[in-house]
Amino acid sequence: MKKKDLILIGVILLAAAACWAGFRMFGEQKGNMLVITVDGEVYGTYDLSVDQEIIIGSTNRCEIKDGAARMTEADCPDQLCRKQKSIDASGGTIVCLPNKVVLEIYRNGEDEQADTIAQ
Structure with a gap:
């Protein structure tokens, strides 16, 4: 793998983690x-x-x-x-x-x- 591939994978993983954390913290308020x-x-x-x-x-x-x-x-x-x-x-x-x-x-x-x- 090239250096750019590793950077791209890292960015994708970071974005996925940020989305998951956002939905977990600020997600749907269903159940209140x-x-x-x-x-x-x-x-x-x-x-x-x-x-x-x-x-x-x-x-x-x-x-x-x-x-x-x-x-x-x-x-x-x-x-x-x-x-x-x-x-x-x-x-x-x-x-x-x-x-x-x-x-x-x-x-x-x-x-x-x-x-x-x-x-």
């Missing part, structure tokens, strides 16, 4: 989940890639659209949960304290169990 808890109990787990509207009991309504979740309706007096920005695959939490509703994003590979619960 919205976990809804009500009064400390898991109400449901929903895929962020599926647009849908979720009615949470008789008190709240949540919407998943374009990979982001937001609270669209709540019967609490301050409406702070509705005023919070949407949460997406980068993480985040929306809390409705009066109704004890929590919307939380779990990314790929994260454990969905709480580490500790203080009472």
